[in-house]
Amino acid sequence: MKYFSSLLLSKRCGTAGLFCFLFLLFWLLFQxxxxxxxxxxxxxxxxxxxxxxxxxxxxxxxxxxxxxxxxxxxxxxxxxxxxxxxxxxxxxxxxxxxxxxxxxxxxxxxxxxxxxxxxxxxxxxxxxxxxxxxxxxxxxxxAKLAFTRIQVYFKNKESKLFVKRNQRDIEAAVDLRYEGSGLFKGYWQADDRILAQVIKNLPYANNRTFTLKLPAVPPLPTHSTGSHRLRFVITEPPMNITFPEVVYVVTGEDLVNRHPIRLAGPANEAVLNPASFSFSWQEKPGVASYRLDFFGAEGEEVVFSAYSREPAYRVPASIVNSRFEADAMYRWRVIGLDENNLPVAESEISSFSFKPGS
The missing domain is CATH 2.60.40.650 (Immunoglobulin-like)
Known part of the structure; x- marks a missing residue:
């Protein structure tokens, strides 16, 4: 290409002599x-x-x-x-x-x-x-894989659950937030028993949260009465921490019939407004504290729970307005706990409806 260009210029210059030669040289050097x-x-x-x-x-x-x-x-x-x-x-x-x-x-x-x-x-x-x-x-x-948040919970975000002996329909999950990417390994553990292994390759993310559910098989062990621990342990990447855990308590007796707690008020199917959200029951010997559970009209989903050392509890107005829907039906019960927070007594389930203007 350079040869062709120089030849073309030479023909155009003809016999112009030294001036054309110098021009051609300068052009070649510049190009x-x-x-x-x-x-x-x-x-x-x-x-x-x-x-x-x-x-x-x-x-x-x-x-x-x-x-x-x-x-x-x-x-x-x-x-x-x-x-x-x-x-x-x-x-x-x-x-x-x-x-x-x-x-x-x-x-x-x-x-x-x-x-x-x-x-x-x-x-x-x-x-x-x-x-x-x-x-x-x-x-x-x-970025190398690193976990910044681990939260284990039962259904309805509870950290403590009371279950019957040999009960199998127990749901639990763990929320994991991470940054970076890499190989992730971990396992579900009930007391000292490993229930299930988890292995995943996690793509790059910055503060992404994902949820792992406790597998239904094998079921969470509930054959032994008493308090038990459930946690999710991460083995890869290595983490030098104490992993969070939740507690489930297996009861071995029919507490409602053998150790009943008598509800005092409100009456079954009562209509309550925010000012009358007060609940009471008869004191039970051998009980150190009481736990109140509020449920929807159907199912076992807990709307709200509270603890009391006295045989009475008033639900704060802020909780009433944020957790309970108007014109809806609810149920409630009381569980008696001993000094080790183990259930030793239980009430029947009673119902009420919530009407703010009543």
Whole structure:
């Protein structure tokens, strides 16, 4: 191409002599590109925070236009701008090879670019990058997996549950919030027994929360009466913490019939307003504290629970307005607990309706 261009100009100049020759020489020097081609390779394209990427740059120069005092420049895409890295090594003064290692200090996606800085090469204004190709490559830097929140709970977000002996319909879950990415391993544990293993590859996220439910098989052990612990333990990534746990209490007796608590008021199917949300019952010997459970009209979903050392409890107006719906039917019961918080007595279930204007 350069030969064709010079031939064409020579024909146009004809026999103009020295002036045409000097013009042609100046034109050729100005048009010469100091770099013929640049290639860029970045490996690997995805890394964990703290690891490094390998950057390989090769530059090819036209033998007619040597490298002179130019240099390659790299932009790592992290906002630090262009970095001059020289020309590396060359076996023939035509092909140059540069090998770099770079480590990012933050997670994210970066575009690494390379260009040629010609320096003061003849025919190219100083400081103006010039090359037929300025390649770029993308690299993703993933933060290492770390969990920032672990919350285990039974259905309705309860941290303590009373169940019957050999009861099987027990629901529990754990909310896990994490950042970064990587392999996740853990297991469900009831007392000292491992119930189920969990293994997942978690994609990169920043404060993402996901929920794992306790598997129905094998069921949570309920054959032994008393208090039991349930927790979710994370083994990968390693965590030097005490994992949170919830407690479920297995009762072995029919407490309602054998150790009943007599409800005093309100009467069954009473109509209550916010000012009359007071509940009372007869004191039971051997009971250290009482727990009140409020349910909807159907099912075992707990709307609200409260503890009292006295045989009476008044629900605060703020709870009434936020937890109970107008013109709806509700049920309630009282469970008596001993000094170890084990159930030792229980009332029948009574019902009431809530009408704010009554």
């Amino acid at each position: 010469a590109s100091p770099a013929g081609a640049i290639t860029l390779s970045v490996t690997p394209s995805s890394i964990q925070l703290g690891d490094s990427v390998q950057i390989a740059i090769s530059l090819y120069f036209d033998p007619v236009s040597p490298a002179a005092d130019g240099s390659a420049e790299v932009d790592y895409g992290d906002g630090s701008g262009w970095h001059r890295v020289g020309l590396g090594t060359s076996p023939d003064q035509v092909n140059y090879y540069i090998n770099l290692t770079h480590r990012f200090d933050r997670a994210g996606t970066y575009v690494i670019s390379v260009r040629y800085y010609p320096g003061t090469s003849i025919g190219v204004p100083p400081g103006i990058p010039s090359a037929p190709l300025n390649p770029s490559r993308t690299v993703t830097v993933n």
